[in-house]
Amino acid sequence: MTQRFALIIDPVHADEERADYADSFTVVDATAPALSVGELSTQRGDGVFESIGVINGHAQEVIAHLERLANSAHLCDLPVPHQEQWRQAVAVAAAECSPGEAVIKLILSRGVEHGPTPTAWVTAAPASDFSRVRGEGVRVVTLDRGYDLDVAERAPWLLLGAKTLSYAVNMAALREARRRGADDAIFLSTDGFVLEAPTASLILRFGDRFVTPAPAGGILHGTTQLSVYEYLSGRGFETGYDRIPATDLPSADAAWLVSSLRLAAPITAIDAHPIPTVPALTSDLNHYLLSPRD
Ligand code: PLP
Secondary structure (H helix, E strand, O other): OOOOEEEEEOOOOOOOOOOOOHHHEEEEOOOOOOOOOOEHHHHHOOEEEEEEEEEOOEEOOHHHHHHHHHHHHHHOOOOOOOHHHHHHHHHHHHHOOOOOEEEEEEEEEOOEOOOOOOEEEEEEEEOOOOHHHHHHOEEEEEEEOOOOOOHHHHOHHHOOOOOEOOOHHHHHHHHHHHHOOOOEEEEEOOOOEEOOEOOEEEEEEEOOEEEEEOHHHOOOOOHHHHHHHHHHHHOOOEEEEEOOEHHHHHHOOEEEEEEOOOEEEEEEEEOOEEOOOOHHHHHHHHHHHHOOOO
8 A cells, every 4th residue: 555645734732723724734745754763653652643544535533533532642641632733634635535445544643852842644545455354254363462451540551542653562463363363353351351453343242232342441442333333223223331251252143343444344253163244234334334424
């Protein structure tokens, strides 16, 4: 995937009010170097980010992503991004996206070492093709995340509810899943509860009830999971947030990994135990997730 568009945001103060923030954006050559070697995002992964799905030029759930970016920034003691300024930056990037599926990334880093301000930028590029995982599904393995369910509250400096740039652990978990012959992973807490996937939320179906692990357990609250719940509630299904013991996984009537770019990928097996799939519902979910959502 090649970067097609990038702009640097000159962050303004959180309570600044103006109608147009265009003069705080600098469009740069997306294929040329743009960051200083002193950047703490690259040196330490010290920053936060968001990935927004774009469908035919429409950026999905922008405000939900900006709210989560603000929450991540708050958890990391970074200046909270100015929502309207970033919304306008997303609109500029979305206008550059070709028809089809694309991805807009928002990055807010602590900036250059010893520098005065954070560094902030937005990129847009074509998205990978996720049609196979949406259709055929994914086999997952469970992996110990090494923390118990209450660690987020006990040790907030682990930043577990923030979407930080430090994704090396998540990528290592995906490689381990592949080594074990699976496509993806589900993290478990050391006390035996289900958490999330390295880059997606998990939704399980038991009868006509859909459950996802409660975000209080140190996981990211997924924007796609929230959209899926809105859709399912509209169809009369019960939805909820629970502490889900890993021992419940084999009895799920269906399960999905959901995230902003892949959308809903049905899980076909967990630790080699087959999980039933419901292709018609998965197709309805993806149809809904591909429709314009604000
Ligand atoms: N959990 C983690 C760890 C993620 O990285 C992601 C997305 O990248 C998600 C959940 C799903 O979030 P969203 O649906 O907002 O993309």
